Amino acid sequence: MATIEPLREFVTRFTRLFDEHFTPDEIQTAGAGLLKTLVSRDDWLPEPYTRPHPERYSQYLLHCDPLERFSVVSFVWGPGQKTPLHDHRVWGLIGMLRGKESETQFIRREDGTFVKGETDFLEPGEVAFLAPGVNDYHLVANALADQTSISIHVYGANIGGVSRAVYDEASGVEKTFISGYSSDDVPNLWDRSRSRAA
Amino acid sequence: MATIEPLREFVTRFTRLFDEHFTPDEIQTAGAGLLKTLVSRDDWLPEPYTRPHPERYSQYLLHCDPLERFSVVSFVWGPGQKTPLHDHRVWGLIGMLRGKESETQFIRREDGTFVKGETDFLEPGEVAFLAPGVNDYHLVANALADQTSISIHVYGANIGGVSRAVYDEASGVEKTFISGYSSDDVPNLWDRSRSRAA
Numbered sequence: 287m288a289t290i291e292p293l294r295e296f297v298t299r300f301t302r303l304f305d306e307h308f309t310p311d312e313i314q315t316a317g318a319g320l321l322k323t324l325v326s327r328d329d330w331l332p333e334p335y336t337r338p339h340p341e342r343y344s345q346y347l348l349h350c351d352p353l354e355r356f357s358v359v360s361f362v363w364g365p366g367q368k369t370p371l372h373d374h375r376v377w378g379l380i381g382m383l384r385g386k387e388s389e390t391q392f393i394r395r396e397d398g399t400f401v402k403g404e405t406d407f408l409e410p411g412e413v414a415f416l417a418p419g420v421n422d423y424h425l426v427a428n429a430l431a432d433q434t435s436i437s438i439h440v441y442g443a444n445i446g447g448v449s450r451a452v453y454d455e456a457s458g459v460e461k462t463f464i465s466g467y468s469s470d471d472v473p474n475l476w477d478r479s480r481s482r483a484a
Numbered sequence: 485m486a487t488i489e490p491l492r493e494f495v496t497r498f499t500r501l502f503d504e505h506f507t508p509d510e511i512q513t514a515g516a517g518l519l520k521t522l523v524s525r526d527d528w529l530p531e532p533y534t535r536p537h538p539e540r541y542s543q544y545l546l547h548c549d550p551l552e553r554f555s556v557v558s559f560v561w562g563p564g565q566k567t568p569l570h571d572h573r574v575w576g577l578i579g580m581l582r583g584k585e586s587e588t589q590f591i592r593r594e595d596g597t598f599v600k601g602e603t604d605f606l607e608p609g610e611v612a613f614l615a616p617g618v619n620d621y622h623l624v625a626n627a628l629a630d631q632t633s634i635s636i637h638v639y640g641a642n643i644g645g646v647s648r649a650v651y652d653e654a655s656g657v658e659k660t661f662i663s664g665y666s667s668d669d670v671p672n673l674w675d676r677s678r679s680r681a682a
């Protein structure tokens with residue numbers, strides 16, 4: 287039986303990081319520890335936020351800070367699904383919850399074209415970092431051909447509202463996009479009556 | 485077409501009140517002004533959060549502050565539905581959105597029994613106050629026999645998790661309860677891609 291408590295705890299503790307007058311780097315580092323705890327178990331993500339779409343990957347908002355200082359998203363990959371090459375423009379954390387994800391990093395040349403970097407595989411419980419100016423360009427895919435994979439992403443903004451870009455891998459030609467989110471709802475983290483009940 | 489923007493704006497501005505080092509009274513007063521603006525129009529509440537239950541009134545969480553300093557709830561009353569006599573134990577605001585609500589206040593005697601006070605009717609756009617120690621006991625009902633009524637409540641805590649009481653009107657006998665919420669989801673306030681699209 288799923289319990290929302292680990293996600294509620296994560297959101298509360300992540301919010302409190304902003305009271306500590308940390309730099310964005312420090313928030314990302316401290317937040318990575320919280321995310322590692324969150325993805326160390328897989329019994330808390332409500333079922334509506336685990337559903338793959340038949341044609342494209344889904345990004346379900348799980349929580350957005352009311353001052354839009356950070357957001358938490360579940361990425362749900364059906365078999366074979368992947369992103370185009372894209373950037374973020376804010377810090378990011380990727381915590382693997384279920385299945386397996388491949389992340390291919392890209393380095394952008396001065397002329398705007400890309401060189402393909404390493405491909406890394408993420409297993410459940412692992413956390414990866416993204417940072418503008420360091421490693422902001424990547425392509426992410428489900429590494430499993432026959433199974434849904436799910437990762438939990440945290441970003442230093444309301445990522446669904448950030449104007450950023452996808453790129454043509456060969457030419458480097460950039461196209462601006464605002465991703466939005468896959469659902470009109472987010473999970474209710476705050477019903478403590480259910481956790482107190484038997 | 486419904487737009488979530490007024491609710492997002494309300495949540496952001498209400499959250500910022502806590503940066504001002506206001507007293508709870510000042511938060512309630514300033515918040516009442518924000519709530520009055522929110523219920524001055526009725527085009528923003530998503531349909532799943534307007535649905536009456538056939539047997540009992542519904543309380544849909546619309547937003548809970550991540551530090552649980554305040555919560556926003558839509559109360560949806562089917563024809564004839566009403567609450568028992570109850571208390572809150574934190575400050576509250578009631579903003580009438582749709583239909584008409586009656587609120588009957590009660591004064592508690594020293595021996596624990598109740599005297600019925602005034603009954604007030606709330607019309608769309610109106611805002612009422614609740615405060616522990618002042619007027620914390622009431623019974624609220626749909627004032628319309630043939631129509632759904634909806635009011636937007638704001639409380640100085642995560643109200644669905646507060647341990648409080650319902651009372652037998654005649655004897656004053658009290659029974660502790662934690663209300664919880666009527667849905668496992670809350671509306672996604674943060675998808676700015678839709679408001680930017682045509």
Ligand SMILES: [Fe+3]
Binds near residue numbers: 372373374424426
């Ligand atoms: Fe990405």
Ligand SMILES: [Fe+3]
Binds near residue numbers: 624
């Ligand atoms: Fe009440």
Ligand SMILES: [Mg+2]
Binds near residue numbers: 605
């Ligand atoms: Mg009146």
